[in-house]
Amino acid sequence: MNADYHTYFCQLQSYLEFQDKRIKDLEAAVHTLSTELRQLKEKPAVNVERIEYRFDQLKVERLDGTLNIGLNPQELQNIDEFAVNSEPVHIPYVFPQRDQVIEHICRTLQTYMNTELAENLARAGADSPSIDPSYLNFIKEDISSQLPQKIIYYLDSVPVNERTPEELSVQIENITEKLKVDLSQAFFTFLNSAPKQQ
Template identity: 35%
Template sequence: MHGDWTTYLNELHQYMKKQERMIIDLEKRLFDLESATQKANSTTIEKIEYNFDQLKIERLDGTLHIGLSPSDLANIEDLGLPKNPASSSSQPPLSHQKLQTELSQYLQQNGAEFIRNMANHHNRAIDREYESVLIQDITKQLPERIVYYEQKALQENKNIADEQLHHYIATQIKHEIQQSLAKYMENE
């Protein structure tokens, strides 16, 4: 009788392993099919635009515009243009470069983990390549967001100290990144 139970449990274990391999294979095939379908459909779609409060998705491969209100979306093309054409060829101020470096490092260190946590929270599947695309898109927008928050801070308080200004801008952009990614995952 003891041998029968051992044989039965061994067969049951082998059957479960086989089922597990089949499930993994089916999940991979489903992912591959979804990817192939998305790629096949992307040739017929010229532009998809989702508007969620502060979020605009412009391309299927993950362009993410952080910190935009619906009224800002109408003027989205103007955001990247310098205000003063004469200074467009010059380097950004040192304070902007420092902030951009700090925020880029913040994204590199925390962005992927934050994206994964938000995806898990909203039961979304986000692969490493897509995480990287989202982080790159956000990083590209940092210069414009730094200028935006600098102008906003100076309008509210013209006598703000450089250190306070730096802290304000960094804090606002970090919050904006988290808020926009959370909204994106919620509505993806």
Template identity: 35%
Template sequence: MNQNFYQVIQSIQAYVYAQDKTIRKLQKKIDMLEKKITEMHDRPPIRVEKMEYKFDQLKVETLEGTLNIGLNPSDLQGIEDFSVPSQNGVPNPKDRVSMFTEIESQVHQYLDDNLQTIMQNTGEQLQFRVDDTYRDFILQDIKKQLPSRIEYYLNQPPQNGRTHDQHKVWIFEQMKKEIHHGVSTFLQHLPENMKGPK
């Protein structure tokens, strides 16, 4: 019986020793966690106040990429043509882009070929010689305004049953008139000391 009693005491002692070891490990973990919590409390809190976005103050330098709404580029491979037939003489988007590009190209060519002559003729009408240095300034200024002016005329529905081709010709003629008028207005408002000799 002494031997059994001795074994029981040894097993109790081993169990208490194991429990003591476990308690020490847990106490170390608790101490470490308390230390981390104290450090977190000592740090200043991070606060995000009300965030306001002012989109009117954003400046976009370049805009690149493709915006797909409802379709992926891969979806477009199986589709033949989305163009909508024109109604009331207003060109569909595909025709409109084509007309815009064609008219813009014609006007650029017209400017390259005729701007110098337009300036000289206008100067003769105003009775002074136009300095050639104004040509590049006038050319760049007109080219900057071209897209918005072409868009303006494309938004005008064709009058008197004009076809698309006739409408393109009409827009081109309007652009030529605006170029002549713009050059004339610019040269008329030149200060006297900037005008060449008569």
């Protein structure tokens, strides 16, 4: 029985020591917080009564830097897209290798136009009247010149919350597939309307 009391008192003593240490830690934290609060109260308050923007009096000497009025750049990360007159305005999807990605997608689509799409057009063109190859090349060049703008449009259409480095390769693949569909539709629309134009 004495052993039980001895064990109980040892546990009680260790528990009291733990509580005593915890109380001392909390007292130190309260002391630190009260010191910081006192320092904050001693600082003079900043009072901004009214800010007026007079854009007609704005003088621009150099066009560099950033002028933020009403929006903070950090807040843009939480905004998916703006709407101006009910039309969405996409926030540019900017990342370090953006130009290389655009060039890569352009090259992939050029290869697609010259191989798979050319074969499909040849098969589809076998049933329709022959089309002047120079005119077909003109259409290819015209579409090729529009590819970078279309790629940029699709890149900037990626929702902001999906713009992560891990998702980039999936987005590149999705954009490439969307553009392959667009290219096929454009060429086959041209083939369908070509006899009317001749």
